[in-house]
Amino acid sequence: MSGIIEVPGAKNAVLPVLAATLLNNGTSILENCPELDDVLTMNEILSALGCKIKRKGSQIEVDASQLTSSSIPEVLAKRMRSSIIILGAVLARCGEVHVSYPGGCEIGMRPIDMHLRALEQMGAEVDGLNHGMLRVRAKKLQGCEILLDYPSVGATENIMLAACYAEGETLIRNAAKEPEIEDLQAFLNKAGAMISGAGSGVIKIHGVSEIKTQITHKIIPDRIVAGTYLAAAAATGGSLVVTGVDYDHIGSILYCLKRCGCKIKHYQGGVVTLEAEGRLKPLDLVRTSPYPGFPTDMQPQIVALLTRCSGTSVVVETVFENRFRYTEQLLKLGADISVQGRTAIIRGVDTLRGADLEARDLRGGAALIIAGLTAEGETRISGVNYIDRGYERVERVLSKVGAQIRRVED
Numbered sequence: 001m002s003g004i005i006e007v008p009g010a011k012n013a014v015l016p017v018l019a020a021t022l023l024n025n026g027t028s029i030l031e032n033c034p035e036l037d038d039v040l041t042m043n044e045i046l047s048a049l050g051c052k053i054k055r056k057g058s059q060i061e062v063d064a065s066q067l068t069s070s071s072i073p074e075v076l077a078k079r080m081r082s083s084i085i086i087l088g089a090v091l092a093r094c095g096e097v098h099v100s101y102p103g104g105c106e107i108g109m110r111p112i113d114m115h116l117r118a119l120e121q122m123g124a125e126v127d128g129l130n131h132g133m134l135r136v137r138a139k140k141l142q143g144c145e146i147l148l149d150y151p152s153v154g155a156t157e158n159i160m161l162a163a164c165y166a167e168g169e170t171l172i173r174n175a176a177k178e179p180e181i182e183d184l185q186a187f188l189n190k191a192g193a194m195i196s197g198a199g200s201g202v203i204k205i206h207g208v209s210e211i212k213t214q215i216t217h218k219i220i221p222d223r224i225v226a227g228t229y230l231a232a233a234a235a236t237g238g239s240l241v242v243t244g245v246d247y248d249h250i251g252s253i254l255y256c257l258k259r260c261g262c263k264i265k266h267y268q269g270g271v272v273t274l275e276a277e278g279r280l281k282p283l284d285l286v287r288t289s290p291y292p293g294f295p296t297d298m299q300p301q302i303v304a305l306l307t308r309c310s311g312t313s314v315v316v317e318t319v320f321e322n323r324f325r326y327t328e329q330l331l332k333l334g335a336d337i338s339v340q341g342r343t344a345i346i347r348g349v350d351t352l353r354g355a356d357l358e359a360r361d362l363r364g365g366a367a368l369i370i371a372g373l374t375a376e377g378e379t380r381i382s383g384v385n386y387i388d389r390g391y392e393r394v395e396r397v398l399s400k401v402g403a404q405i406r407r408v409e410d
């Protein structure tokens, strides 16, 4: 592979910011939004709640001045479990919210206990109604101090959203520090909220009475998409230029790629270049952890890269309890991987051979593409709908930098 890839806006930033537009009793214009299935689903949910949505290319305009419902349609909530981040915003704006319990998925149970416990601490009434529906009500949420057992990204986002209209001050301790949390704070403050501390692990939110304005906000670049394409170039011994990235957001990813032997440079204006010559070196240990550690969302991609390294690597997944399922597919290519609980041991092999594979989750699917690109012969990957949730037209992007990949209608 060789060429230039412009990195799109971040899926995991635009989704919570779209949820936050519900707090603005006016019009929010979002720029640099990626064109992804999950973003389409979120737009459908906002429309179902009464928002007027206009999409022009990578710009989305949301007018949330006339909300008409506080129920998130079950079919949409089931299609995208991360719709749960709408909970706090609808509750804050409408005083109640109905949503179906988000199910687990390929990578884990994905419970929402921390979300609900925090909202109850703020005075909300939570009814886990039968047949999987959730009803949360609160006339007026009360600001309070909340300690998260784990720096959950979604729980941090939901509390920030709910606290915007709460009485008094809310403090979140052990908050997630991801860049997407900082982007959410930036959007909300631009709209008139009063939040500080995002990225520091302790976030303070002063409740306000109303947010009614017209604002424009540019979504931050997608650090996981950038890391995925850099890993693909590294795995195939290529050279790649990615533009529009925030170098600080991908520091831990670049650190691992450098340790594998890639030559990486970065330039002003968000340009990062990668050169990978010859066989990559193994990594004696990679442990995923909350930001700024090595991101769990890059774990499958780095494992795919390590299958061809000159030695044995160990990857430990500390964030999700079941995020190695995709390795069963990599074994079909001839990879040598053994998984025990949250630890994968990858012994590098000289060659992988193409096979028919099945993607069952977004980042696992990306890993199958990376492995397929390094394999001899043809690899066919079904379940591309999972990959489309997080990567814009992945086959077009990769073809433009020399990959032999095409979408086959199944």
Ligand code: EPZ
Pocket (backbone or CB within 6 Å): 011, 012, 015, 082, 108, 109, 110, 111, 112, 113, 114, 115, 116, 150, 151, 152, 153, 154, 155, 176, 296, 297, 319, 320, 321, 362, 363, 390
């Ligand atoms: C966000 O999911 C991301 N999704 C995930 O990206 C990402 O993997 C994850 O954060 C971790 O970085 C979006 O932003 C839309 P968590 P989220 O709450 O918020 C446990 C991708 O591929 N937990 O930080 O659901 C949970 O089970 C996706 O783009 C509880 O136990 O992640 C997990 O083990 C995949 N109780 C851990 O915390 C709770 O109430 C981290 O989850 C909440 C979470």
